[in-house]
Amino acid sequence: MPTTEVIDISHHNNLSSVAKVAADGVLAIFQKATQGSRFIDPTFVANKKKILEGGLLFGAYHFGTAGDPIGQADFFVRQAGPDALLVLDFEGNPQGLDMSLLEAEQFVHRVNELTGRYPGLYSGHTLKEALASQGITSAAQTELSKCWLWIAQYAQSPLIPKVWKDWTFWQYTDGAVGPEPHTVNGVGRCDRDHFNGTAAQLKAFWKANTRASSTARAGRSG
DSSP: OOOEEEEEEOTTSOOOOHHHHHHTTOOEEEEEEEETTTEEOTTHHHHHHHHHHTTOEEEEEEEOBSSOHHHHHHHHHHHHOTTSEEEEEOSOOTTSOBOOHHHHHHHHHHHHHHHSSOOEEEESHHHHHHHHHTTOOSGGGOGGGGSOEEEEOOSSSOOOOTTSSSOSEEEEESSSSSSSOOEETTTEEOEEEEESSOHHHHHHHHHHTTSHHHHHHHHHHO
């Protein structure tokens, strides 16, 4: 299966030129939007504007923390905008308590209620350990299976939980560890990702996973 290049960034990165990023073969950028119930990434608004004006596909992710997953989902959707390609970042929290598997399920359920679609799920060993601890081995056992999977694994190929048939995005490097390349022009060292398909398939995927919200809102307003 051909792969297509994507990157993900936050306030830890310096997006100096979207044009250079695009010229380096990257078609889409995920930007950190929020964390927990109150933190907004200070580069989110400016980078979102740069990315969209630069003609690249734009996605937003939320770093999940322990406590109030419904409030976190509301906060994320409000800040990111309901038409963005949304992602839950489910991993260990170095600044506090980790979001639990149940909280992650409640978060994605709420995003679906708000937008009419499930967000993507980004994770690595945290997800595998959480599923194993609950004895979850099939899609029917967790609502997280309704999310498309973005797996983080810095190896030559990704190994994914049995809950999913395949990966949609694969973060293969954090800019230091994992297969090269580790940098992208216009940003420098950063997280780099493959999309599991062609450029045309990436654009179709983006369209299919961002337009459902308008239908859901129209239904509620009627």
